[in-house]
Amino acid sequence: MDKGLYLRRRLSAQFNLGLASASAVFGLVWLGLILWGLVYNGMKGINIDLFTLETPPPPGDEGGGMANAMVGSLIMVSIGTVVGTPIGIFAGTYLAEFGRFTRLAVVVRTLNDILLSAPSIVVGLFVYELVVKPMGHFSAFAGAISLAVIVIPVVVRTTENMLLLIPDSQREASAALGVPTSVTVRKVLWPAARAGMLTGILLAVARIAGETAPLLFTALNNQFWSFDLNQPMASMPKMIFDMALSPYKAWQQLAWSGALVVTATVLLLSIIARLLVPGTKR
Amino acid sequence: MSSVEAEAPPLNVDLQSDRAKSARRLSRENRAFGVWTFLAALTVIGIFVGMFVALLVGATPALNKFGFDFLTRDAWNPVKEDFGILALTIGTLATSVIAMLIATPIGIGIAIFLTEICPRTLRTTIGTAIELLAGIPSIIYGIWGLFVFAPWFQSVVQPILINFFAPFPVLNVLFAGPPFGIGVLAASIILAIMILPFIAAITRDVFAITPPLLKEAAYGLGSTRWEVVNKIVLPYARAGVVGGAMLALGRALGETMAVTFLIGNAHKIWTSLLAPGTTISAAIANEFAEAVEPIYQSALLAAGLFLMFITFSVLALAQVMLSRVAKHRGG
Numbered sequence: 001m002d003k004g005l006y007l008r009r010r011l012s013a014q015f016n017l018g019l020a021s022a023s024a025v026f027g028l029v030w031l032g033l034i035l036w037g038l039v040y041n042g043m044k045g046i047n048i049d050l051f052t053l054e055t056p057p058p059p060g061d062e063g064g065g066m067a068n069a070m071v072g073s074l075i076m077v078s079i080g081t082v083v084g085t086p087i088g089i090f091a092g093t094y095l096a097e098f099g100r101f102t103r104l105a106v107v108v109r110t111l112n113d114i115l116l117s118a119p120s121i122v123v124g125l126f127v128y129e130l131v132v133k134p135m136g137h138f139s140a141f142a143g144a145i146s147l148a149v150i151v152i153p154v155v156v157r158t159t160e161n162m163l164l165l166i167p168d169s170q171r172e173a174s175a176a177l178g179v180p181t182s183v184t185v186r187k188v189l190w191p192a193a194r195a196g197m198l199t200g201i202l203l204a205v206a207r208i209a210g211e212t213a214p215l216l217f218t219a220l221n222n223q224f225w226s227f228d229l230n231q232p233m234a235s236m237p238k239m240i241f242d243m244a245l246s247p248y249k250a251w252q253q254l255a256w257s258g259a260l261v262v263t264a265t266v267l268l269l270s271i272i273a274r275l276l277v278p279g280t281k282r
Numbered sequence: 283m284s285s286v287e288a289e290a291p292p293l294n295v296d297l298q299s300d301r302a303k304s305a306r307r308l309s310r311e312n313r314a315f316g317v318w319t320f321l322a323a324l325t326v327i328g329i330f331v332g333m334f335v336a337l338l339v340g341a342t343p344a345l346n347k348f349g350f351d352f353l354t355r356d357a358w359n360p361v362k363e364d365f366g367i368l369a370l371t372i373g374t375l376a377t378s379v380i381a382m383l384i385a386t387p388i389g390i391g392i393a394i395f396l397t398e399i400c401p402r403t404l405r406t407t408i409g410t411a412i413e414l415l416a417g418i419p420s421i422i423y424g425i426w427g428l429f430v431f432a433p434w435f436q437s438v439v440q441p442i443l444i445n446f447f448a449p450f451p452v453l454n455v456l457f458a459g460p461p462f463g464i465g466v467l468a469a470s471i472i473l474a475i476m477i478l479p480f481i482a483a484i485t486r487d488v489f490a491i492t493p494p495l496l497k498e499a500a501y502g503l504g505s506t507r508w509e510v511v512n513k514i515v516l517p518y519a520r521a522g523v524v525g526g527a528m529l530a531l532g533r534a535l536g537e538t539m540a541v542t543f544l545i546g547n548a549h550k551i552w553t554s555l556l557a558p559g560t561t562i563s564a565a566i567a568n569e570f571a572e573a574v575e576p577i578y579q580s581a582l583l584a585a586g587l588f589l590m591f592i593t594f595s596v597l598a599l600a601q602v603m604l605s606r607v608a609k610h611r612g613g
Contacts, residue, residue, distance in 0.1 A: 013508035020511075021399055023391025027482065028408070030475050031415050037430045038422060090322030098316045099323065108323045111330040114597045117529060118590075119536020121563045122333065125570070125586045129336035138571075149329055156326060180308050182315030203417075210419020213538040213563070217571040237421050241539065244425045252429070259425050263418060270417050274410070 035263075042260025045253045050261070055223050055239065056250065063250065066258050068225045069239040073209065075227070076140055076219060076235055080147030081205055088152045088204075089197065092159025097185055109160075115153040123149050124214040132218055140226070140233035143219025147208040154207060158200025162193040195276045202273035206266045212237035236262050333590065341584035343577055352584060358549035358565075360573070365581035367588065369551045373466065373561040374589065377541060378534040380470035380555075381477060386527050388474075389481030394511055396482070397489045409486065416479035424543035427472035428464070432544060435471075436463030440556055458554040462546065467555040469544040476540050477530045484529065488522030488607065489515055525603030532597040536589060538563040562589040 049065040056064030091108065099105040127146035132138055166189055174184040190197070220232035221242055236258055244255035345352060348365060355366025396409055440461030447457040492515045500510045516523070546558020547568055560568075562585045573579040 009506050009509070013506035016508045016512070017394070017399055020391040020394040023388040024395035024400075024408075027388050027392050027478050028411075031412075031479065033430075034418075034423065034426045034475070037426050041429070087322045087325050090319045091326050094319035094323040098319050104323065108326050110598070110601060112326050113601050114594055115326070115330060117532050117536075117593075117597050118333075119538065119563060119593055121536065121538040121566055122337070122586055122590045122593075125340070125566065125583060126329075126333045126336050128570075129340045129583070130332065152326065152329065180312035182312040183308070185315070206417055210421060212419070212421045213567060216567055220571065237419065237539075240421055240425065244428060244543070255425060256429075259422050263422050266417060266419060267414055270414055 038256070038260055038263060041253075041256040043257075045257030046260065050254070050257050054225055055234070055243075055254070064254070066236065066239055066254060066261075068222065069234040069236045069258070070261075072140065072219070072222065072226065072234040073236040075229075076144045076147055076215075076233065077205060077208055079141075079144035079229075080151055080208055081201065083144065084148035084151030084204070085155055085201055087148075088155025088200075089159050091152070092156045093163065093185055093189075095156070095160040096163035097181060097189070108156075112153050112156050116157060118153075119213075120150060120211055121213040121216075124217055127214065127218050138218065138220040138232045139230050140219050141229045143215045143233065143235065144229070146214035146218045147211065150208050150211060150214065151204040154204040155197075155200050158203070159193070159197050162196030162200070163189055165196070166192050199273040199276045202269050202276070206269035206273065209269065210237055210262050210266050212241055216241075334587075337583055337587040337590060341580055341587045344580035344584040347577065348581075352581075353588065356551055360569075360575065360578050363575065363577050365578070367562065367581075367585045369549055370560055370562045370565050370585055371588070372551060373545065373559040374535055374563065374592075376466060376559075377470045377473055377545070377561055378531060380467070381473035381534050382527065382531055384471065384474035385478045385481055385530070389478055389530075390485055390523065392478075392482040393485035393489050394515075396486050397515075398507060398511055409483075412479045412486075413483050416483055420476060420537060420539040423472055423476045423540040427468065427540060428543040431472060432463035432468055435468050436461045443556070455553050456555050459556065461556060462558060464544050464546045464558060465556050466545065466552060466559045469541045469546075469559075469561075470555075472540050472544050473534055473537060476537065477534050480533065481526060481530045484526030485519075485523055488519045488526060491522075491607075492518045519607075521603050522607040525600050525607060528596055528600035528603060532593050532600060535596060536563060536593045538567050542567045562586070 049063055050067075051065060051070065052067050053063070053065035054068040055066060091112075095105050095109055123146050127142055127149065131142040131145055135142070170188055170192065171184060174188050175181075179187075215235050215238045219235055219238070221238050222232045222234040224234075226233050240255045240258045240262065243251040243258070246252065344365060348355070352366055353371070354368055356368040357364045357366040358369065359365070392412070396405060396412075400408060440459070440463070443457045444459045444461065447453040496514050496518065497510050500514050505513070541561055542564040545560055545564050547560050547564060548558040549560055549565070552559045566582050566586055566589075570579070570582050573582055
């Protein structure tokens, strides 16, 4: 028996696994620090004004809130979701049902997976060229479109994944009754995959609720209440960006509190999305 | 009942019956539904191609004026309308590479911890927490980096780095003062923290598909836990880990908000990692809305086109690597 070899192997195992544990602790500490910093700095400015008042004018020392940005975000995220979701669901249905084995589906699947991680700033440039430039001015409409462009790939991916989880025997049973594919999709497959598809939509909403880059030069920003889709509109992420980079303490406080609100919203949406699908990840 | 069947009308009349009508209606609807899903699938291709075309059209004036030099020259002068994106490209590549160098080993460490070391009860909790953190918007990392991390980095870490590396020939240039707080290294570290949960989550998923039989066989031969990780799990998951890392690299290259807050937005080629710089995405985020001169705007669009080209290439490679893993699993 070579005792030295055993000792070396045991020590090397302990050392390397210790390193892995240490890196886990190290990584989690940083992430914990970020959440703690966010709560600590953000809570100071959480009050009724934050949710009811519009943003204060530039010296920025008179308090004020972010209600206009919250409403703006709500409007643009809603439109983005309403526009992007049906396209995503239909395209996902094509990939899983109508064109599952076609060459087109392979192309769409690959491009969709690339779009899923595409830089959001490039999406902003795309919508600027597509919408803002022809219209001649920044608008909430352009902002909503850029968010829709981000929603589509997320919904396509989850829809296809969820439909593919359904066993083919259900499709065959439906076909054996003489039911056309479209009715099978609407009455059998979509209801069966509903929870998973809803999860995908919620995750897409969570993603665009915090997206800043695509709004920078599409919806721009607005200090005041605005419900006009044809005009620039405030949004939470863009407002946080502008206020954090301002020199005024009161504005920076608003940025922290806004960041806390956005993070809480995003985390809540992701948690609800997860709870919808018991027993499965993602 | 049989009498009803016997009195069935001739075929040409049957075509007008309610049953036949509804069958034809269903068939029409079926085809229409299929066409709608087909058009939606084409929309995805349309967005992809549209992005390239829109950015290419927007970038054409700048590309015509500056030619290939646009990529290789260091110039950024909106007043003289002279542009070249070398400094931006270096910033983008450097921040992403440094972030990957920091985040990849730690992310793999977290994945090993989660799959092999962590007690089963904590496994789902920590795993879910990491997945949730991967979904936090990048602007949050940016604001924390600017107000919490950068001041600490400036007053505590950077002086130590500057003093420590001062005696070494090459490293003292890389870590030359003064400590600004914000800068290339600070942006890279925040970027690393941001992609860390992403890498950890993907790597853990890839590790999880190692067949238990292989691991048990190795344990049966008397392997230590580390030997199982090092000689069974890691080789088995290699393609997936590389694919996941490339996916993270693709995200890091295009990441905008976290970097914009911390990079310092200085259009010059830096030699010290502590100096402020800029990246393609940060330059676009900062300057595009204010770029009124057509050639200035076109230069930023051309930079965006180049960024899109790099990230999409990296992401496509990542897809190839990951699809190999999927096939492995399917076979």
